[in-house]
Amino acid sequence: MTTHPLDAADARTPPADEVTVAAVLLDMDGTLVDSTAVVEAVWGEFAAAHGVDLDTVLSVSHGRRTIDTVADFLPDPHQARVVAAEIEAAELVRLDGLTAIPGARDLLASLPDARVAVVTSAERELAVRRLTAVGLPCPTVLVAAEDVAAGKPAPDGFLRAASALGVPADDCAVFEDAEAGLRAARAAGAFTVVVGGHESPTIRGLRRVDDFRQVRARVEGDRVVLALP
Structure with missing residues (x-):
């Protein structure tokens, strides 16, 4: 450079x-x-489903892989993989906005x-x-x-x-x-x-x-x- x-x-x-x-x-x-609106909506659903604070989730989710963020809140590796896959599938069909x-x-x-x-x-x-x-x-x-x-x-x-x-x-x-x-x-x-x-x-x-x-x-x-x- x-x-x-x-x-x-x-x-x-x-x-x-x-x-x-x-x-x-x-x-x-x-x-x-x-993609802020879509990303925050998806993580909002995750937070509600698993009883975690949305602001806490959003404070660590931006810029990271889905599985890495989910694993911060769901310590069981199998559950984390399943939930991460569900989030990724939901994001694939949310292109509006x-x-x-x-x-x-x-x-x-x-x-x-x-x-x-x-x-x-x-x-x-x-x-x-x-x-x-x-x-x-x-x-x-x-x-x-x-x-x-x-x-x-x-x-x-x-x-x-x-x-x-x-x-x-x-x-x-x-x-x-x-x-x-x-x-x-x-x-x-x-x-x-x-x-x-x-x-x-x-x-x-x-x-x-x-x-x-x-x-x-x-x-x-x-x-x-x-x-x-």
Whole structure:
């Protein structure tokens, strides 16, 4: 990645408004697709059915695999697997209300397939359905929940995506909206950009965009140049 004078808060954050990387890795839910209403409705049903506090569930569910969240509340592994599968099946048929994050379509259109990947905690079928439902393309490299042994906040998904693109993870830019994904991106060594309003100590020193209308990408040779606010 291009080097710039760096601030002490985060050695991955250049002060310039352009960042050059080998590839761009994007989360899906909350980053490319606004699925908040559907996700919160499904977890609300889970909380009611199992007598757990919805706010507590939502505080740990965003950006994580379904099975990992369910297992936090249902200690029996068999029950957790059954319930997680039920939640995933319910999500597959709930496509109303999904919208693309503003600017996502234009950003993806500006990136060649060999320079972009989606890394999601959703199952592959759900990821493809949601992207398709909001009119976004599915990159060839899509790393989904079932593709990794450890989900976010482990860096496995981003490392796998970078490897599939043939580039080092620390030469990639990651766009993420949730705590688990942001921690995973930083653990992978990627230049990490927060999408939306998430606040936590994890984001100290990171770039932030409200949505992708604030991002421009162009390709120069085998590099991607990102213009950021």
